[in-house]
Amino acid sequence: MSRSSTSSLAACVWIPLFPLRCEEARHEGLAVYPTALLAPDTTRKLWQVSSLARHAGVKPGMTVSQAIGLCPTLRLLEPDPVHYDDCFASLLSALNEVSPVVEPGDLGLVYVGTDGLEGIFGRPDRILAAIREAVRPSGRPTIRLGWGQGKFVAWVAASRSKPDDAIIVPVGTEQAFLASQPISVLPLDSDTHRRLRQLGIRSLGALAALPEEAVTAQFGALGRRLWRLAAGRIAEPVEGRIAPEPIVAALTFFTPVGERELLAHALDQLIARALKAPRRIGWRVHAVRLRADLEGTSSWLATILLKDATADAERIGAPLKTRLEQSPPTGGVERLVLEFTAFAPGTSELQLFARDAQAAARAGQQRALQSAAREIRMRVKRAALYHVIEVQPWSRLPERRYALIDYEP
Amino acid sequence: MVAPSRAPLRADRLRAVNDPRPVAVELNADGSPAVITASDGRTVGPSDGKIETVGETWRIDDEWWRKTISRVYWEVILEGGKRVVLFQDLISTEWFMQLP
Numbered sequence: 001m002s003r004s005s006t007s008s009l010a011a012c013v014w015i016p017l018f019p020l021r022c023e024e025a026r027h028e029g030l031a032v033y034p035t036a037l038l039a040p041d042t043t044r045k046l047w048q049v050s051s052l053a054r055h056a057g058v059k060p061g062m063t064v065s066q067a068i069g070l071c072p073t074l075r076l077l078e079p080d081p082v083h084y085d086d087c088f089a090s091l092l093s094a095l096n097e098v099s100p101v102v103e104p105g106d107l108g109l110v111y112v113g114t115d116g117l118e119g120i121f122g123r124p125d126r127i128l129a130a131i132r133e134a135v136r137p138s139g140r141p142t143i144r145l146g147w148g149q150g151k152f153v154a155w156v157a158a159s160r161s162k163p164d165d166a167i168i169v170p171v172g173t174e175q176a177f178l179a180s181q182p183i184s185v186l187p188l189d190s191d192t193h194r195r196l197r198q199l200g201i202r203s204l205g206a207l208a209a210l211p212e213e214a215v216t217a218q219f220g221a222l223g224r225r226l227w228r229l230a231a232g233r234i235a236e237p238v239e240g241r242i243a244p245e246p247i248v249a250a251l252t253f254f255t256p257v258g259e260r261e262l263l264a265h266a267l268d269q270l271i272a273r274a275l276k277a278p279r280r281i282g283w284r285v286h287a288v289r290l291r292a293d294l295e296g297t298s299s300w301l302a303t304i305l306l307k308d309a310t311a312d313a314e315r316i317g318a319p320l321k322t323r324l325e326q327s328p329p330t331g332g333v334e335r336l337v338l339e340f341t342a343f344a345p346g347t348s349e350l351q352l353f354a355r356d357a358q359a360a361a362r363a364g365q366q367r368a369l370q371s372a373a374r375e376i377r378m379r380v381k382r383a384a385l386y387h388v389i390e391v392q393p394w395s396r397l398p399e400r401r402y403a404l405i406d407y408e409p
Numbered sequence: 410m411v412a413p414s415r416a417p418l419r420a421d422r423l424r425a426v427n428d429p430r431p432v433a434v435e436l437n438a439d440g441s442p443a444v445i446t447a448s449d450g451r452t453v454g455p456s457d458g459k460i461e462t463v464g465e466t467w468r469i470d471d472e473w474w475r476k477t478i479s480r481v482y483w484e485v486i487l488e489g490g491k492r493v494v495l496f497q498d499l500i501s502t503e504w505f506m507q508l509p
Contacts, residue, residue, distance in 0.1 A: 254425055256475075295475075388426060396469050397478070398494060398507050404424040 006237040007101040007113020009171075011124075011131055012146040012154035013091075018108025019084045020048045021142060023077050033075045034058065036067060040079040040300065041327040047079065078330070082291045082299035094134045098127075101240030103151075111151050113238035128166045149174055150235025156185045174232040179205030186226050192219060204230035246289075246339040249274040253391075255400060256295045256332025262391060263292075263333060264321050269405060270338040271313045276408065280340065284309035287342035290320050294331035302327075309344035373408070429505035432458075434495065441466075442483055442495055445506060453506070454487040462486040484509060 015021055024031045034053035036046045046062050056071035067074055088107055095102050101113025114127050121127045124147045135143055146157025148169035156178060157167040169177045181204045183196050201207050207215065208231035215223040228234045249270040257263060267290065274280070286309040292300040302323040310316060376384050386404035393401050432453065435444040445458035464484040471478045479499040486492050494509045 251423065254423055386424065389423075391423065396471070398509065399425050399427050399429060402426045404426055 005101050005113070005240045007099070007115035007240070008235060008237045009114045009149060010147070010151050010154035010238045011099075011112040011114050011128060012151070012158035013095065013110045013112060013131060013135065014144045014146070014155070014158040015091075015108040015142060016144070017048050017050070018088065019079065019081075020050055021108075022084050022087045023080075025087075026083070030075065034071050034073060035075045035077065037077050037079055038064070040081050040330075078296065078298035080297055080299045081301035082293065083297075085291075085301060091135065095131065098130050098134045099240075101238050103238045103240055109155075111154060111238040113240055114147070124168045125166070128168070132166075148177075151238060152229050152234060152236060153178065153232070156181050159185055174235075175208075178230060178232050179203065179208065181205075183207060183230075186229060188226070192222065192226075195219075208232075244341075244343060245279075246341045247274050247277045247280055248337065248339050249277075250335060250337040251405075252335045253333060254403070255392075256334050257391070258329075258332050259392065260324055260328060263324055263329075263336065264317075265389060266336050267317055267320055267324070267338065268313065270336065271317050273408065274338055274340055275311060275313060275316075277340075280311070280343075283343040283345060284311045285316055285340045285342075286344045287340070288316055288320065289339040289341055290323075291337045291339075292329050292333040293335040293337075294329055294333060296331065298331060300329035300333070303341075305342075427508050429496070429507045432495070432504050432506045434497075434504040442485060442504075445487070445493075445495065445504075454489055454491040454493070459488045460485045461488045461490075 020035065020037055023035070023037065031050075032052075033050075034056055035050040036053050036058060037048040039045050039047040044064060046058065046060050046064070046067055049058050049060050053067075053071055053074055056074070058067045058071050058074060062070075064076065067076075084107055088104070092102055092104055092110060095110055095112050099112045099114060099117060101115070103111040103113070105111065112131060114124070117127050117130075118124075121130045128145045128147055131145065132143060142163045144158045144161045144163060145166035146154045146159070146161055146169070147166065148154045148157050149171050153169050153174050157169050160181065161167040183193065183201060183204060183206075185204070188196070196202075196207070201210075207227060210227070212224065212227050212231075215227040217223075219226065225234070251266050251270055253266075257266075275285075286306055288304045288306065290302045290304075294300060302320060304319045304323070306316065306319070308315075373385055385407040387407045388402055389405055391400060391403045395401050431448040433446040433448055434442045435446070437443045441463045442460055444460065445453045447453050447458070462485065464486065466481065466483050468481045469478060477500065480496040481499060482494055482496045484492070484494050492509055493506050495504060495506050497504050
């Protein structure tokens with residue numbers, strides 16, 4: 001269901017504060033106000049902050065009351081991760097028009113493989129111009145571009161470029177370019193960053209000047225990787241993945257739902273339904289995405305990469321239910337959508353399952369039920385079998401207590 | 410490439426059970442319901458909708474933050490013994506019937 005291609009020459013497309021930019025594109029005139037996005041969890045802290053808000057002293061991680069105290073005109077926005085995900089997907093799609101090798105990173109960060117594109121567009125600056133042109137119709141003015149050998153060099157170039165500008169690192173000049181860059185461009189955790197600064201290492205050149213063994217002895221395998229990145233010894237290629245079309249199952253509630261039990265129940269139904277999709281047969285599920293459209297314009301999103309690919313409903317549902325418990329949607333859910341987005345080839349687990357006598361009997365009953373349901377559907381020309389499920393059994397409104405959901409044996 | 414995540418979806422929907430059914434109601438002098446007539450042409454019960462006993466009555470005012478719900482409920486028993494719940498929507502003034 002998936003195949004990949006690689007490219008050693010890379011362009012990095014970076015749109016800092018991507019979710020905030022999506023909101024500014026959606027709400028005309030928002031960019032002229034100090035703005036902050038709330039975190040997509042229940043902490044109600046600030047997640048992303050516009051430059052105008054930063055000038056007023058507002059920082060990510062602050063509470064709403066702290067931020068309003070510093071900047072009374074601050075505009076607060078509820079997060080809509082599903083919308084940002086859609087915008088990012090359209091960005092990837094636009095970049096795919098320029099190159100077939102596109103690798104998404106975090107939201108707003110994309111690597112584009114440029115091997116062979118010189119034959120179409122010419123020099124690297126022309127390739128970057130084509131990328132800018134492809135992205136522009138989506139209205140993203142603050143794009144930063146970098147180009148070089150391998151993803152890290154391209155990323156450093158993009159992160160050091162000015163808004164709406166590009167830095168090109170010619171092949172063979174990587175070490176000279178990297179040497180003057182600050183260590184903050186490395187993929188570091190805050191602790192390692194602090195330790196490096198305490199050792200007086202402030203640039204990639206200073207890090208690369210140390211013996212590789214010494215850095216490895218101090219920081220372990222991470223240190224070795226950091227040293228190699230700083231010295232320009234690693235040039236990781238862009239890995240384009242052609243993602244399969246996701247298997248989607250969705251459920252629209254007739255009234256916004258906040259009860260976690262009901263959401264968990266609906267999730268079980270969606271997993272069961274998605275597992276039955278004919279395209280899934282013979283494949284195990286490796287990545288799952290659960291998204292919820294909430295009341296108003298906000299949304300909730302959980303993306304799970306399963307440690308072991310599986311076709312077992314409980315193992316697929318468990319991490320999603322944990323996420324629902326730990327970081328539930330911040331409003332009533334109007335629509336719940338489950339997507340299987342990555343797959344791994346099936347194993348012999350189905351055959352093993354079939355050897356079990358009881359399981360075989362259950363499978364026989366299931367087939368009989370499916371056959372009966374098919375016959376009914378053919379006769380009445382519509383789905384006529386339903387499950388009655390509890391929706392809000394405690395509701396004072398009788399019509400809210402129970403609901404019917406399609407029954408597909 | 411990655412397909413847009415809001416690709417066309419199969420429209421699966423929960424179907425409500427016990428949806429309120431619009432009815433016309435004749436009232437007694439004291440304002441309590443006396444006779445129910447179906448607005449949709451179907452029969453109300455075995456007794457042409459004549460109410461034998463009026464039981465509990467209660468009022469619900471809710472969801473003012475979304476779409477206000479304001480109803481007065483009557484639990485009644487029709488002649489013949491069928492028990493139903495009637496309510497008047499105080500915003501539209503329409504009457505509805507549903508199962509308890």
